Amino acid sequence: MGLIITLIVGGIIGWLASIVMRTDAQQGILLNVVVGIVGAFLGNFLGSFFGMGASLDTFSPIGLLWAFIGAVVLLGIINLIRRGSVR
Numbered sequence: 526m527g528l529i530i531t532l533i534v535g536g537i538i539g540w541l542a543s544i545v546m547r548t549d550a551q552q553g554i555l556l557n558v559v560v561g562i563v564g565a566f567l568g569n570f571l572g573s574f575f576g577m578g579a580s581l582d583t584f585s586p587i588g589l590l591w592a593f594i595g596a597v598v599l600l601g602i603i604n605l606i607r608r609g610s611v612r
Contacts, residue, residue: 535561538589542596546604560596568595 536554539561543549552560568591 531562532558534589534592535559535565537561538564538592538596542593542600545597546600548600548604560599561592564594564596564599565592566595567599568592571595571598 536558539552539557539559540549540554542560542564543552543557565588569588571594572587572591
């Protein structure tokens with residue numbers, strides 16, 4: 526059950542991040558899920574530097590926030606590599 530929730534939440538976070546970064550038209554649902562899940566790990570890593578890292582084992586609002594921030598940062602890095610500039 527945890528895997529299904531992770532995929533759904535990862536997809537939603539990735540989709541919201543792609544809307545913010547204006548890459549939604551270029552991505553499909555699979556890439557949104559991947560960006561959301563990888564963004565969650567990246568956000569947790571970034572949050573640990575500020576002493577506000579979230580546990581990936583439990584559901585928390587701060588975890589969602591860091592996952593969203595991580596997904597946006599990940600999409601920014603991808604855009605920078607693809608086009609040479611962040612939109």
